[in-house]
Amino acid sequence: MAADQTHAPKNSTTAVTFGRRAARNSALLAVGDFLALGLGFITTLLVTDRLGQEYGTFVGAQRFASMFLVVAEFGLVPLMIRSIAARREEMHEVTGTVFAVQIPLCTAFVLTVLIAAYSTQYLPDHRFALYAFIAIHVLSVFAATQSALFEGLERMGRSSALKVARSLAAFLAVLTALAVKGHLTAFVLAYLAAQIFQLLTGWFLIRTLPERIRPAVCWERVLPMLRAAGAYVAVGLAYTGLRSLDVVLLTRLAPTEEVAHYGAALNFLDVTLMLPFLVQRALLPIFSQQNNTAPDTETRGALCDTLQIFSAVLLPGAVGLALLSKGAVGLYRSGAFEAAVPVLSVLSFSMVFMGIASACATYLTGIGRLGGLLRAYGVAFPVLIGMNFWLIPKSGAQGAAVAAVAAQAALAVTLLITVMLQGMQLPWRAFLRHAFATLGMGGLVWPLRNAVLPISVAVGALSYSALLFLISSPDNLERRLLRAAIERWWHKR
Numbered sequence: 001m002a003a004d005q006t007h008a009p010k011n012s013t014t015a016v017t018f019g020r021r022a023a024r025n026s027a028l029l030a031v032g033d034f035l036a037l038g039l040g041f042i043t044t045l046l047v048t049d050r051l052g053q054e055y056g057t058f059v060g061a062q063r064f065a066s067m068f069l070v071v072a073e074f075g076l077v078p079l080m081i082r083s084i085a086a087r088r089e090e091m092h093e094v095t096g097t098v099f100a101v102q103i104p105l106c107t108a109f110v111l112t113v114l115i116a117a118y119s120t121q122y123l124p125d126h127r128f129a130l131y132a133f134i135a136i137h138v139l140s141v142f143a144a145t146q147s148a149l150f151e152g153l154e155r156m157g158r159s160s161a162l163k164v165a166r167s168l169a170a171f172l173a174v175l176t177a178l179a180v181k182g183h184l185t186a187f188v189l190a191y192l193a194a195q196i197f198q199l200l201t202g203w204f205l206i207r208t209l210p211e212r213i214r215p216a217v218c219w220e221r222v223l224p225m226l227r228a229a230g231a232y233v234a235v236g237l238a239y240t241g242l243r244s245l246d247v248v249l250l251t252r253l254a255p256t257e258e259v260a261h262y263g264a265a266l267n268f269l270d271v272t273l274m275l276p277f278l279v280q281r282a283l284l285p286i287f288s289q290q291n292n293t294a295p296d297t298e299t300r301g302a303l304c305d306t307l308q309i310f311s312a313v314l315l316p317g318a319v320g321l322a323l324l325s326k327g328a329v330g331l332y333r334s335g336a337f338e339a340a341v342p343v344l345s346v347l348s349f350s351m352v353f354m355g356i357a358s359a360c361a362t363y364l365t366g367i368g369r370l371g372g373l374l375r376a377y378g379v380a381f382p383v384l385i386g387m388n389f390w391l392i393p394k395s396g397a398q399g400a401a402v403a404a405v406a407a408q409a410a411l412a413v414t415l416l417i418t419v420m421l422q423g424m425q426l427p428w429r430a431f432l433r434h435a436f437a438t439l440g441m442g443g444l445v446w447p448l449r450n451a452v453l454p455i456s457v458a459v460g461a462l463s464y465s466a467l468l469f470l471i472s473s474p475d476n477l478e479r480r481l482l483r484a485a486i487e488r489w490w491h492k493r
Contacts, residue, residue, distance in 0.1 A: 032160020037271060039167035043174050044267050045331060047187050048260075050177075052336045054184045056259030059266070060251035061129040061188075064122060065113050065137050067244035072109035072141045075232030076101065077148045079225060084152025095149055096215030101222055102145065106138045122252070132188040139195040146202035149213070158205045165201040170194035235361075235370055238377035242407060245384060250400045253392040257339075262397040264337040265344035268328055272317055272351050300424055303363045308430045308477050310355035316438045316464045320457070321348035323445050327453035339397070346401040353408035360415035372418040380411035430477070437468040 048055045080098050084091045113134050117123065123130055143162065150159040173190035180186065206213055247266075251259050321328065325344040329337055357376075364373045384407035391399025420426065441464040448456045 032163045036163040036167040039171050041271050043171045046174055048264050049332045049334045053257045053260045055263055056256035057126045059263035060259050061133050063244040063247035065133040067240055068112045069137050070233055070236035070240055071112050072106045074105050075229035077144050079229055080148040081152045092214045092216045093218040096217045097221045098145055100217045102141055110134055129188050132192050136192050136195045139199050143198050143202055162202050166194050166198035169197040235373055246400050246404045249388045250392055254396045258396040261340040261343055262400055264340040265347050304427055306359045308427045310359055311431050311434045314352045314355040315434050316441055318348045318351040319438050319442050320460045323449050324456050343397045343401045350405045350408045353412040356412040357415050360419050376411055376414040379414045380407045383407045383410045433471055437464050440467045
């Protein structure tokens with residue numbers, strides 16, 4: 001596989017520079033992520049449209065199981081990547097030990113989900129869906145470990161192929177379920193089959209590695225490995241809880257159709273949040289270089305630029321999605337999700353806060369300030385839980401959307417205060433420029449909100465870019481990035 005050849009020998013005088021190699025690795029990962037995301041979004045639209053109100057049960061079971069997934073993951077994947085990248089000769093012991101440790105961790109995950117489900121009487125009439133998603137998540141843990149091995153060896157082509165394989169298998173399995181007019185069980189089994197296919201693909205790709213992996217368990221590594229992952233487990237638990245608890249509470253406090261409407265709206269956020277997740281993976285190694293030391297000007301500058309880029313992209317994206325929510329929900333051809341329009345209009349604003357929070361969280365994780373990150377989650381969780389119990393009985397899915405946005409806002413604001421206390425200067429003027437440009441864009445898109453969706457999106461994107469360009473000075477980051485993009489495009493021509 002040509003895309004695999006990203007690792008240069010350490011002693012080679014013709015090796016590419018670290019920066020170019022990192023950029024190429026990131027590009028390969030990004031290609032795989034975008035292909036997998038595109039296929040996954042189409043698959044999700046098909047599943048949601050076909051299941052209708054049953055999609056509430058589908059997403060309820062999925063989110064409940066994923067809320068406890070950190071018990072199985074235990075922060076071992078990033079540790080594995082760093083260990084293999086640092087000491088290639090130890091890849092056999094690291095790989096074998098991680099796989100061995102994951103067996104009891106996955107067992108603990110299964111027991112945790114089952115105990116939580118039976119003690120709370122969660123989805124008592126749809127336990128098969130819950131069991132299936134437990135199995136899917138267990139298999140996904142081992143698939144993530146396979147991907148970590150490839151990334152540690154800088155075989156990014158294989159890591160990307162693994163993600164695309166699962167998305168393609170899920171797409172084909174869902175088409176099969178549609179062809180036989182299947183219902184909830186058929187689609188859950190389609191996702192299970194896709195996860196099994198991904199795992200088998202991973203084993204094949206490992207067996208064909210030039211490095212010839214020979215897994216060996218080193219029990220002396222287990223306790224240090226688990227101790228090192230402890231703090232990351234707490235952060236992971238808080239992260240998955242904040243992302244899943246709204247669906248779980250909505251499932252318990254509202255009818256299934258409300259959960260279906262909420263899930264139909266959530267599907268669009270998974271696509272729009274691709275940028276923060278990609279940048280997060282790219283920035284963690286940079287921020288980690290300052291671990292346990294005072295962050296330098298370059299590190300703070302990276303965070304400042306990231307916040308500025310997120311604001312420039314996610315703020316107009318959130319407003320545009322809110323204005324065009326009717327057209328977006330119209331992509332569900334069955335017409336069964338019109339009630340998801342106001343839910344999406346509210347929920348779209350969480351994009352901005354989630355982007356800000358992801359950048360600050362990555363920064364604090366990299367410099368070793370996990371305590372500040374956990375305190376921020378300690379502020380957000382009471383907001384999420386309290387507002388959900390207050391609003392869901394009154395407003396159903398719309399109430400859950402308001403609670404989710406409020407919780408993400410609380411998290412983002414708390415994290416911004418935390419990084420400011422670390423000496424960070426925020427780009428307030430840039431935030432104001434983005435707000436003014438977004439306001440102008442909204443004025444132009446509002447009359448077109450019922451027009452053909454691609455036209456409205458194009459008008460919004462062009463008007464926002466033009467307005468931002470006009471009110472920015474030549475030295476502003478936005479202009480510099482736009483100028484660089486135009487120059488690259490022109491040279492390619």
